[in-house]
Amino acid sequence: MAIREEQAKHVAALAKLSFSEDELHQFTEQLGEIIDLVETLEEVDTTDVALTSNVNDEINVIREDQPLNGTDRNALMKNAPESENGFIKVPAILDEKESEA
Numbered sequence: 627m628a629i630r631e632e633q634a635k636h637v638a639a640l641a642k643l644s645f646s647e648d649e650l651h652q653f654t655e656q657l658g659e660i661i662d663l664v665e666t667l668e669e670v671d672t673t674d675v676a677l678t679s680n681v682n683d684e685i686n687v688i689r690e691d692q693p694l695n696g697t698d699r700n701a702l703m704k705n706a707p708e709s710e711n712g713f714i715k716v717p718a719i720l721d722e723k724e725s726e727a
Contacts, residue, residue: 629658 634654638645645653699712708715 629654629661 631650631654634650634657637657638650638653703709703712703714706714
């Protein structure tokens, strides 16, 4: 499927990308090739093909989750510049006037 540079510009704008004229021409060609590949894949008959969620038979060898005691809160609070009622105090990012609106 041929794709026009205007369409490639639109896709680039949606992705918040900007290209020079040479880059736009190359992007247009590459995008057209990708669309052609997808159209080719759509032609493949997969009627009798079983669904595959994983292509290899490897089993996860990561250890089992084991609950552990966390770090003592008082020890953690010693590293905080400011704390109040067991919580770390941080600067406000919204003032109260904005939150009421």
